[in-house]
Amino acid sequence: MxxxxxxxxxxxxxxxxxxxxxxxxxxxxxxxxxxxxxxxxxxxxxxxxxxxxxxxxxxxxxxxxxxxxxxxxxxxxxxxxxxxxxxxxxxxxxxxxxxxxxxxxxxxxxTAATAAASRLGSPLSGDYVTLSLSDLLTPWDVIEKRLGLAAQMGTPIALYNPKSRGRPLNLAKALKIVLTCRDPETPVGIVKNVFREGEETHITTLGELAENDEIVDMHSILIIGGEESRIWKEDEDVKGIITPRGYHRKYVY
Amino acid sequence: MxxxxxxxxxxxxxxxxxxxxxxxxxxxxxxxxxxxxxxxxxxxxxxxxxxxxxxxxxxxxxxxxxxxxxxxxxxxxxxxxxxxxxxxxxxxxxxxxxxxxxxxxxxxxxTAATAAASRLGSPLSGDYVTLSLSDLLTPWDVIEKRLGLAAQMGTPIALYNPKSRGRPLNLAKALKIVLTCRDPETPVGIVKNVFREGEETHITTLGELAENDEIVDMHSILIIGGEESRIWKEDEDVKGIITPRGYHRKYVY
The missing domain is CATH 3.40.1010.10 (Tetrapyrrole methylase, N-terminal domain)
Structure with missing residues (x-):
């Protein structure tokens, strides 16, 4: 054998x-x-x-x-x-x-979630949820229920399979659910083709993406920030997303 | 620079x-x-x-x-x-x-969650939640709230920092919360020192672990199965944990 x-x-x-x-x-x-x-x-x-x-x-x-x-x-x-x-x-x-x-x-x-996270800074950092928007093997009502609970958790959410030709609208529906209990200013990172030819990184917000998600394709991983995530900038230049681990609650730095 | x-x-x-x-x-x-x-x-x-x-x-x-x-x-x-x-x-x-x-x-x-999962079979497989039981940087009430929501999601949960000398009781409290909406027969995998000297793998159930969690230490990662996870056996020999991806809903095999 x-x-x-x-x-x-x-x-x-x-x-x-x-x-x-x-x-x-x-x-x-x-x-x-x-x-x-x-x-x-x-x-x-x-x-x-x-x-x-x-x-x-x-x-x-x-x-x-x-x-x-x-x-x-x-x-x-x-x-x-x-x-x-x-x-x-x-x-x-x-x-x-x-x-x-x-x-x-x-x-x-x-795994794709942490690979994508590494290209965005440190958007996951602590607790997080990994969800797929493909309803080929998981019924859509189960995905919706999980999304709603994940949004309530307040943690970042790594989204696999956010879109495909056969499921062009799942992402829009998902973002609507997350927006029911998360601020529209929440940062969202999109990484296409992570560590592959044609890699692209985009940083936006939940509210903006909900209005226009054309940038997302089937080779994208999305990371929706948690309640404490923020866009990391140097002056006007967007450098990434940081979700603090919580050291600010314990130390002065 | x-x-x-x-x-x-x-x-x-x-x-x-x-x-x-x-x-x-x-x-x-x-x-x-x-x-x-x-x-x-x-x-x-x-x-x-x-x-x-x-x-x-x-x-x-x-x-x-x-x-x-x-x-x-x-x-x-x-x-x-x-x-x-x-x-x-x-x-x-x-x-x-x-x-x-x-x-x-x-x-x-x-990451430790997927490293531990690989030693257990395929307990994560699809959607899952990553949570830490350390309340050094995250308030315990936030952890409890997240645990309750994660348990309702029905997905596997990867638990980091399940126990330490300073926090010997967090795991027992966490398991009680998960048991409020998950079957006591749910498989749980414990991997100590994953890919390091002294690696150990244990497979048990939520109910059994809630009665006695002595086996868990600060070098352990726990994977609590989801609603569909099962213990993978050959005759009486426990080989691991399988969380099916959902192909059984779509194909006959």
Whole structure:
């Protein structure tokens, strides 16, 4: 029996891929993943059997990986952290149902929320909520309920999958919910293609974005600030978003 | 003027440190950080000026880093992801107040929540909440309010700083709040010293842990499952926690 590694490839650039993940890819005979993420790992894939799969084919991809691991070392590559909106859960479900004795090792990675946060300053800093606006696998009423509660928490919210061609209006609906209990001046950071070609960073406010969210696309991660988040400026120049950790409540500095 | 890197060193092992973080450390003349995390990076610190700081000295450490960056390349090292309960926010606050033109680059890392999740299977998978039970910088009533709302969300909750010598009872109080709206059979994973010497993984349930939480210490990360999380078993052998992503609502497999 082979090993089945579930490898988190991070936000994109191999500069953000852990040595443990690289080693697992190097040790595998078969690499399987979404073509979008595999293309970014091209230099690591030489002399490997590479199975490029498409978005929407996650169930088939998971089964294929678990099946091949019976007699190969297999690396299932998943973008960001595989345990966050990634392939870890569906691969483990397959193993649980059909290949219960398969040896599986999950390797963590830099997840999109903290990757995006690093490009914005320090907008997360403490407690925060991670939510996806995709209603492909989670019913929309569940997402709305979670958004409402998250907004009441007063913490920053990292939004994955804020928009896509098939779901162009979810973001506008979501912002409306958050605005019911958070100030329109709350900073919002948008990072497109974080650590990938075409990276872009935008800083705006909840109120402004609710009026026009054209800037957001399916490759964007949004970070909605918490009650204490502020836009970090030098004179008129916007440098990022800071959510203080709370040292100001304890120290004078 | 030098560069001030805020470097995320990941959960511990250099196997989980990104190449970008390693490069920043290699390029810096001065490395500053909590001694606990610097010790794990020992091989990378040769020929550097190293400033070892202690827990509780975050404000002084941040000021020192920002001050030294005026004429050195400085790497402020922070465990996990520096933007999550780490040094990024306080360093940026210092720069904002006292050194506004300082060039700062934040580098993300593997955060403790997803590192711990990877050792447990796939307990986070989708939406989740990240909360700290330390009331050093966040008032306890705010933490309680957030816990109550997070429990209502039905998502997994990653708990940082679940316990310490100074706060031995916060976890018990927190579990009681979560139990008001989550089943006692909800799986809970505990990972101590994730990716470090002495790593330990424990899987239990909310009800059991509420009766006896002795196993949890200050080096532990807890993951409380969501409404759909289940303990993953092969026969009687507990292998981990799976929170399904939702593919079962859309596909037959």
């Amino acid at each position: 082979g090993i089945l590694w579930i490898v988190s490839s991070g936000p994109g650039s191999t500069q953000q891929l852990t040595p443990a993940a690289m080693k697992a890819i190097a040790s595998a005979d078969v690499i399987i993943g979404n073509a979008f993420y595999l293309d970014m790992l091209e230099p690591l894939l030489k002399n490997k059997q590479v199975i490029r799969s498409a978005m929407g084919k996650e169930v088939d991809r998971a089964r294929e990986a678990a099946r091949m691991a019976a007699d190969h070392n297999v690396a299932m590559v998943s973008g960001g952290d595989a345990g966050v909106y990634g392939m870890a859960s569906i691969v483990l479900e397959m193993v649980e149902h059909e290949f219960p004795s398969q040896k599986v090792i999950v390797l963590p990675g830099v | 030098g560069i001030l890197w805020i470097v995320s060193s990941g959960p511990g092992s250099t196997q989980q440190l990104t190449p970008a973080a390693m490069k920043a450390i290699a390029s810096a003349d001065v490395i500053i950080g909590n001694a606990f995390y610097l010790d794990m990076l020992e091989p990378l610190l040769k020929n550097k000026q190293v400033i070892r700081s202690a827990m509780g000295k975050e404000v002084d450490r941040a000021r020192e880093a920002a001050r030294m960056a005026a004429d050195h390349n400085v790497a402020m090292v922070s465990g996990g992801d520096a933007g999550v309960y780490g040094m990024a926010s306080i360093v940026l606050e210092m720069v904002e107040h006292e050194f506004p033109s300082q060039k700062v680059i934040v580098l993300p890392g593997v």
